[in-house]
Amino acid sequence: ETGVTQSPTHLIKTRGQQVTLRCSSQSGHNTVSWYQQALGQGPQFIFQYYREEENGRGNFPPRFSGLQFPNYSSELNVNALELDDSALYLCASSLVVLGQGAHEQYFGPGTRLTVT
Amino acid sequence: AQSVTQLDSQVPVFEEAPVELRCNYSSSVSVYLFWYVQYPNQGLQLLLKYLSGSTLVKGINGFEAEFNKSQTSFHLRKPSVHISDTAEYFCAVSRVSSGSARQLTFGSGTQLTVLP
Numbered sequence: 001e002t003g004v005t006q007s008p009t010h011l012i013k014t015r016g017q018q019v020t021l022r023c024s025s026q027s028g029h030n031t032v033s034w035y036q037q038a039l040g041q042g043p044q045f046i047f048q049y050y051r052e053e054e055n056g057r058g059n060f061p062p063r064f065s066g067l068q069f070p071n072y073s074s075e076l077n078v079n080a081l082e083l084d085d086s087a088l089y090l091c092a093s094s095l096v097v098l099g100q101g102a103h104e105q106y107f108g109p110g111t112r113l114t115v116t
Numbered sequence: 117a118q119s120v121t122q123l124d125s126q127v128p129v130f131e132e133a134p135v136e137l138r139c140n141y142s143s144s145v146s147v148y149l150f151w152y153v154q155y156p157n158q159g160l161q162l163l164l165k166y167l168s169g170s171t172l173v174k175g176i177n178g179f180e181a182e183f184n185k186s187q188t189s190f191h192l193r194k195p196s197v198h199i200s201d202t203a204e205y206f207c208a209v210s211r212v213s214s215g216s217a218r219q220l221t222f223g224s225g226t227q228l229t230v231l232p
Contacts, residue, residue, distance in 0.1 A: 042225050044222070048219060090160065110159050
């Protein structure tokens with residue numbers, strides 16, 4: 001069974017640029033959530049995708065957007081990068097069956113984004 | 117909305133000593149509770165979870181946690197720590213709901229350092 005993978009591992013961008021981060025969910029999972037972890041802080045929920053539709057969003061501006069593909073992999077796009085966007089971006093996948101269970105989330109290793 | 121407070125940002129402890137990492141939460145609705153561990157330059161790994169039933173939950177690597185509803189706490193314990201337990205530990209909650217947007221709300225983390 002393949003776990004959650006993310007690419008790239010590290011990324012350096014300049015303020016104002018755009019970036020795309022990628023996540024491959026664990027085999028059999030249908031839901032992907034994205035989290036931002038700033039240095040020295042806990043992860044913060046950005047949004048979640050369930051069966052290719054956004055299904056829940058945290059307190060992040062619209063320049064943070066995403067996609068989920070038919071194979072349940074996902075992308076996180078950030079436009080007009082700001083210095084404060086520098087963080088570890090974590091992807092987590094889960095198998096959601098509506099009305100059942102707590103939907104344990106399995107995390108990938110993250111992408112470290114540095115904005116200069 | 118939910119919030120999580122981890123009362124200690126850093127906990128140093130000698131090898132083979134017991135340890136307790138404290139977590140308190142606030143929520144107007146019922147929640148599930150989780151502890152995750154993050155090793156340097158890695159993603160999050162689930163240690164244990166409380167969904168319902170017995171308030172004492174056992175997890176991996178010899179960790180356990182006790183859910184105390186009246187004190188809204190979910191403290192993590194281990195009777196004897198090893199050097200390899202040195203890591204960042206995060207307490208997290210998610211709402212109990214039938215919907216699929218089970219976002220996790222994390223605390224700010226506790227750095228456990230095991231000293232030889």
